[in-house]
Every structure is written in C-alpha cells, then in structure tokens.
Amino acid sequence: MTNGIDTHCPYCALQCGMRLEIAEPGSPVPVIVRGRDFPVNRGGLCQKGWTSAALLNSPERLTTPLIRRDGRLEPASWEEAYAEIVQRVTAIKAEHGADGLAVFGGGGLTNEKAYTLGKFARVALGTRYIDYNGRFCMSSAAAAGNRSFGIDRGLPFPVTDLATAGVIVLLGSNVADTMPPFVQHLAGARAHGGLVVTDPRRSATAQLTENGGGIHLQLLPGTDLTLLLGLTHLVIAQQGVDTEYVQARVNGYPDVLSSVAEWWPERTEEHTGVPASQLREVADLLVRNSPRAGGPGVFLLTGRGAEQHAHGTDTVQAAINLALLLGLPGQRGSGYGCLTGQGNGQGGREHGQKSDQLPGYRMIADPAARAHVAAVWGIDPDSLPGPGVPAVELLARLGTADGPRGLFVHGSNLVVSAPNASVVEQRLRSLDLLVVCDLVLSETARLADVVLPITQWAEEDGTMTNLEGRVLRRKRALAPPEGVRDELQVLTVLAQLLDSRGHFSADSNVVFNELSLASAGGKADYGGIDHERLDHEAIYWPCPTPEHPGTPRLFETSFPTPDGRATMWPVKAVGVADDVRPKAPLYLITGRVLPHYQSGAQTRRVAELRDAEDYAYVQLHPLTAQRLGIEEGSYVEVTSARGHAVAPARLSSDLRLDTVFMPFHFPGDQRANTLTTDATDPISGMPEYKVCAVSVRRAHGYPFPMRSAG
Numbered sequence: 001m002t003n004g005i006d007t008h009c010p011y012c013a014l015q016c017g018m019r020l021e022i023a024e025p026g027s028p029v030p031v032i033v034r035g036r037d038f039p040v041n042r043g044g045l046c047q048k049g050w051t052s053a054a055l056l057n058s059p060e061r062l063t064t065p066l067i068r069r070d071g072r073l074e075p076a077s078w079e080e081a082y083a084e085i086v087q088r089v090t091a092i093k094a095e096h097g098a099d100g101l102a103v104f105g106g107g108g109l110t111n112e113k114a115y116t117l118g119k120f121a122r123v124a125l126g127t128r129y130i131d132y133n134g135r136f137c138m139s140s141a142a143a144a145g146n147r148s149f150g151i152d153r154g155l156p157f158p159v160t161d162l163a164t165a166g167v168i169v170l171l172g173s174n175v176a177d178t179m180p181p182f183v184q185h186l187a188g189a190r191a192h193g194g195l196v197v198t199d200p201r202r203s204a205t206a207q208l209t210e211n212g213g214g215i216h217l218q219l220l221p222g223t224d225l226t227l228l229l230g231l232t233h234l235v236i237a238q239q240g241v242d243t244e245y246v247q248a249r250v251n252g253y254p255d256v257l258s259s260v261a262e263w264w265p266e267r268t269e270e271h272t273g274v275p276a277s278q279l280r281e282v283a284d285l286l287v288r289n290s291p292r293a294g295g296p297g298v299f300l301l302t303g304r305g306a307e308q309h310a311h312g313t314d315t316v317q318a319a320i321n322l323a324l325l326l327g328l329p330g331q332r333g334s335g336y337g338c339l340t341g342q343g344n345g346q347g348g349r350e351h352g353q354k355s356d357q358l359p360g361y362r363m364i365a366d367p368a369a370r371a372h373v374a375a376v377w378g379i380d381p382d383s384l385p386g387p388g389v390p391a392v393e394l395l396a397r398l399g400t401a402d403g404p405r406g407l408f409v410h411g412s413n414l415v416v417s418a419p420n421a422s423v424v425e426q427r428l429r430s431l432d433l434l435v436v437c438d439l440v441l442s443e444t445a446r447l448a449d450v451v452l453p454i455t456q457w458a459e460e461d462g463t464m465t466n467l468e469g470r471v472l473r474r475k476r477a478l479a480p481p482e483g484v485r486d487e488l489q490v491l492t493v494l495a496q497l498l499d500s501r502g503h504f505s506a507d508s509n510v511v512f513n514e515l516s517l518a519s520a521g522g523k524a525d526y527g528g529i530d531h532e533r534l535d536h537e538a539i540y541w542p543c544p545t546p547e548h549p550g551t552p553r554l555f556e557t558s559f560p561t562p563d564g565r566a567t568m569w570p571v572k573a574v575g576v577a578d579d580v581r582p583k584a585p586l587y588l589i590t591g592r593v594l595p596h597y598q599s600g601a602q603t604r605r606v607a608e609l610r611d612a613e614d615y616a617y618v619q620l621h622p623l624t625a626q627r628l629g630i631e632e633g634s635y636v637e638v639t640s641a642r643g644h645a646v647a648p649a650r651l652s653s654d655l656r657l658d659t660v661f662m663p664f665h666f667p668g669d670q671r672a673n674t675l676t677t678d679a680t681d682p683i684s685g686m687p688e689y690k691v692c693a694v695s696v697r698r699a700h701g702y703p704f705p706m707r708s709a710g
C-alpha cells in the first residue's frame, strides 16, 4: 500500500478524517497517522488523534483471552473462553431465565457491532436487559429532541453551517478541549463578538470569548435551565419572538409564554449568579442576530455541562423552546443542536442498544416495529423480549435477588465512568458471570470472569455515524496481532454456540445490509446506504433509497411529527439532586481534559498522553484554597455522601469560589465517580454527573510537598 487508507479517528464524535500509511519496518508505530481534509476537521487533529496509532502495538494490548481461575485471570485459548461462557450462560438461564443475563454496550462501537450486540441480547440471549453508556452521554438531548422535533439527530445540520452565524451559544460544552478542530467553526461568531459560553469554570472554550470574542456566563452549577428561562423571558420582552414562524410551525407557545413570566432578569441573576446586565446583553445578541431580524443567524448548542443533570431533559427542552421561539430550527444558518460525544454516539443510539429500542430508532414496545425487525431477523415477533431498564437502574439490579446474574460488557469501562462507582463496582463483583470484551485490561476487565481481546479501529471494517448524523466508513488498514478476534466474529460464534435462532454474520458488509433493511422505514433510515456508496461519500441519514442523496439538513420544510409541527413544552427550574449544605459546602463539577478520553482505559496507556496529564487533580480557586489551608500541589481529599477521592490541588482563579472541578478519567483513589451521585433524570435516565455537594480538606497521610500533577 503506497497511498494509505482513508478512515476516521477512533475517539470522539467529530470523527476527524485521517489517512493511515503503513510505517516502515522498525518504526515505533505500525501506521503513520495523517490529518485528512474532511469537512469537520479540514486536516486538523487533536493530540489524541495524532497519537492514536500508539495503542495498536502497545505492550499493554490484550492478545489472548483470560479466564478467572482460583481468583486470578489466566491466559486461555479462545475455545476454552467460549466454552466457559456458554456453560455459565446456560446455567444462569436454566436457573434464572433469560433475564438473568444482561448486556452493556458502548457508543464507540461501529454501527455494525452496535446492531449485532442488540440482536445478540434480544435473540441469542433472549434478555430484555440491554443498555449502554450513551445513556450517560446523549440521552437527555435525545429525549428532548424526540419530544419536540419528533427525531433525535444531534446536529440537524452540517457543522460547516456554523461558519456564517453571528451568534453561537455553547451551553456547557468545552469543545476547545473535547473537540479541538471544531473550534475553527466558531471563528465567524467570534469575529462578530457572538460566542456565548455557559460554564461555571473559565474553561479553554470560555477563554475563546475573551478579547471581544463574546461572553462567558459563569453560572452556578446546575442552573442552565434557570438561565434559559431567564433568556426566554427577555427575548419575549424584547419582542424577539418570530411570531410568523411560531404560528406556522410550532405548538405550545402560550404555555411557554406564561411559564417564563416569573423569570425576570434580577430574579434569574439571584438563582444563577449571572449578572442581569449580561443576561440582557445576550438576549440582545440573540434577537439582533436572529433570522427574523435579518441577522446572520444564531445557533444554540448543548454539551454535557448542561445535559448531565437530573433535569437535563428539561434543560435541553428550555434550549429548544428558546430556539423555536427565535425561529431557528430548519432555517439555513441557524438552529439548535446537541454536540454528540462518543465516536459513534449517534449511530450507537439508533441500532438497538437502548433498553427500549430496536434498530432504526424503532420502539421495542410498538407491535409494528417488533413485526418489522422480527421479520428481518427471521424470528417470531412474540419471542422478542419487551423493554429493559436504563443503564443506572440496570447496574443497580446486577446481582440482586431478581436482577441479572451475568453481564456482557462491550465498549465501556464502568468501574471508572459510572456514577456512584463504588456501588457499581460492588454490583459487578456480585455477579455470577462477568464477560468483558476489550482491547486492554481496563479496570472493569480486571473484575471479569472471562476477558475477550478484540481488534481495534485500524484493524476493522465498518461504519460510524458522526455528530452531524453523517455515516462514515471505518476501514481496515492493517492486520490485527495474532490472538485477537474481530468483535463481530466473537458475537457470531457465541450466538452459534448458544444455539441461537436467527442468523448472525461476522462480515461487516453483510451486517450493514441487514441493518439497512432493519432500519428502513424507521426514523433513522439507513435503507439507501451501503458500504460501497460510503466508500465514495459520507451520507447523512435519513437516506431511504439508493437514489436518495441523504439529508444534511432536517426540518427545512416540516418536522417529522404527526402534524409536521415542532412542540414547545413548558419546563420548570429545579435544584440539583445533591445540593450543598453545611457538611458539604462546595459544588463538585466534573468533566474532561484534552489528552484523555473517557475512563482513560485507552489514553492512559499512550505515553505521550500520560506525560501530558498523568494524574487527576482538584481545581479550586486560590481564595477557597487559602480558606481551607490548601496550597498548590498539596493533596486534597474530596468527600461526598458517597465516598472520597484524593488528588493534588491546582489553584486557579478560573473557578467560582463555591465550586471545585475534577476530571473523571482516572481510577482508584483519584476516581471522581466515587463522589458523583446516581440520581437520574426521570425522562431520560441520565445521571447527574455534573454536580454534587462535597467537602474538601488537606489529605493526611499523603506525601507533602507533592509532585506536580502534570
């Protein structure tokens, strides 16, 4: 191969275009990664993308199955590993029925794997218990999108549309660290002074608003919903409502109108900490730049900072209400969108990993959906299980008297990333069977009874759907090391050994064609897409027929709802689930740092990324630190009602005085998720990762002076 292979990054939902060239013999990495000109990144990559090849030949990579014997994980053959799983699955099924088993998937899996995993759970295992880590990530935005627009596609427009906007509001998103090449799409709004960022922290993205770029609203954690109600109040007061648009395209306006009456600016300031003058400034920007005023356009975008709350769905709803009132969705150069997170966070939620869904975004409780999918799968619709339960509830049921006794984990490192993680760890330990399929011995894999080593992105074929709803080809550039197997093959062999009904295939092309049939006619319609088309062009779904060009922009003429109109829903401001009190007087907020991805299972194993950031830290304001007797670098203990974590202090005036920040990428004592609450959103099931109440003090028994955290 001389010119290399065009593919996409293994990590986040931006899915930057890459070109992989086979390296010279003796090179430290098997492929050379080059940035490729694809619209989302235009050749740029972040540090994680540039270093993504390092894990392909890392000594930390798993190359043989492991089975727990006498308490220890020991190397085994594939035949032994499969036999162990089949024997134990059969025993659990005999004693507890099919719902004695459960599956936990991931938003990093290709569409083909996500689809096969959902089918494996419902058909081969026969269980209703399947859910995935997208519940931690996308579920609140998905729920609000479905209820207002009748569809859930993170961005209903290409990211390149952002270029012409006068105003872009980023609600709780830190793209400068989480999707660095995305920052180029903010240039136009920054040049207009129109970038607005809500974040309790002066994040790298909040800093982009400085020097005339826009406005940083440094709100109290958990108050985005209130802030949005206050902005809606002001837009209405300033006659900014696009009444023509609302009359023609939107239901529910009168209820929203009355629901925001009480949120005048000074009251909003009292609840959010954002000065009324700033609120007025932002409302003015929104109104002036809106299409109705003949402005260059406005986008409202939400990230996890606004969504990962026990009222995340209502927060996104408030953003959608504001967008609809300004007349943004469906107008060229304006809109509302959610910035999807994981590599296949979008596709991962469309093909049947969600507890209540079948492929194509069909609902599992809907008889017509069951009949359609059962026909594609060659099974009796009555044999399909009903809806399961969302991730947090599923994890809480593991190993309990009437909960699942066996769990398959494909693409998540729950021990580090699940909320209230000590309890999750206990639940995992209480299982009769834990099977983990992974590339590395993650913290979760360490607890497994059987570990199955699989291929990585550059060694596999398939498709991903990026944050724009654009379906892309992931292409195989090199052969996997001996000993590892393709995950589709693993699921196919297991299904066969379990005497499953239906047909499973290890060929990603065959799987995609079946997925396309299963999704046809559904909301996320991939019916007209196949691998060959994707080899030439990435296609936006819905794409119902081979002749259809795909749909870069949704909502241009109508919304996919029964009456073609979007619906606003009035929402109420609600406090955080675990609020500050004398014993826990500070807010802990959590999030990401540039060099690490998620639970860190992959990026903590890449030397360059580990060198960039090898430890968790607790970021706090110098005045807060002074009051608590904490110095730069001193180890601090952060305690919540659930437990404590320890990490070195980093003093920074980027924080509010009442708030501390921890990244969640680290395990053990440094694990932020020991502290987080598992309170969830009543509609989406998303946990409140972003805020809980803590106390902070100097840690005793840790060395001092400390080495720096970097």
Ligand SMILES: Nc1nc2c(c(=O)[nH]1)N[C@H]1C(S)=C(S)[C@@H](COP(=O)(O)OP(=O)(O)OC[C@H]3O[C@@H](n4cnc5c(=O)[nH]c(N)nc54)[C@H](O)[C@@H]3O)O[C@H]1N2
Pocket (backbone or CB within 6 Å): 012, 013, 137, 171, 172, 173, 174, 175, 177, 178, 179, 198, 199, 200, 201, 203, 220, 221, 222, 223, 224, 303, 304, 305, 306, 340, 341, 342, 343, 589, 590, 591, 592, 593, 594, 595, 596, 597, 598, 599, 661, 690, 691
């Ligand atoms: N480097 C890196 N990039 C990633 C990932 C990664 O792990 N590492 N993961 C990918 C995935 S799966 C996702 S979901 C995305 C996430 O992308 P983002 O949503 O950008 O990331 P987070 O850091 O989780 O949260 C964003 C910001 O929310 C702020 N925040 C905390 N509490 C609140 C609050 O109450 N209100 C508001 N407004 N803000 C708050 C935090 O200070 C943080 O700066 O990133 C993707 N890209």
Ligand SMILES: Nc1nc2c(c(=O)[nH]1)N[C@H]1C(S)=C(S)[C@@H](COP(=O)(O)OP(=O)(O)OC[C@H]3O[C@@H](n4cnc5c(=O)[nH]c(N)nc54)[C@H](O)[C@@H]3O)O[C@H]1N2
Pocket (backbone or CB within 6 Å): 106, 107, 108, 109, 110, 133, 134, 136, 137, 138, 304, 308, 341, 342, 409, 410, 411, 412, 413, 414, 416, 417, 418, 419, 437, 438, 439, 440, 442, 454, 487, 590, 591, 592, 597, 598, 599, 600, 601, 602, 664, 672, 673, 676, 689, 690
């Ligand atoms: N406190 C706090 N906690 C959070 C968040 C937060 O903001 N704050 N964010 C949440 C969010 S948005 C997310 S998305 C989650 C993510 O957290 P996790 O669900 O833990 O996601 P990853 O760390 O990406 O875990 C993926 C695992 O699968 C492996 N893997 C990679 N590719 C594949 C594959 O193709 N197949 C299989 N079988 N395995 C693979 C990796 O090696 C890794 O061990 O974390 C959540 N946790």
Ligand code: SF4
Pocket (backbone or CB within 6 Å): 009, 010, 011, 012, 013, 014, 015, 016, 041, 044, 045, 046, 047, 048, 049, 050, 178, 179, 180, 181
């Ligand atoms: S921004 Fe996301 S997709 Fe792009 S290189 Fe970085 S991790 Fe990869």
Ligand SMILES: [Mo]
Pocket (backbone or CB within 6 Å): 136, 137, 138, 341, 342
């Ligand atoms: Mo995520």
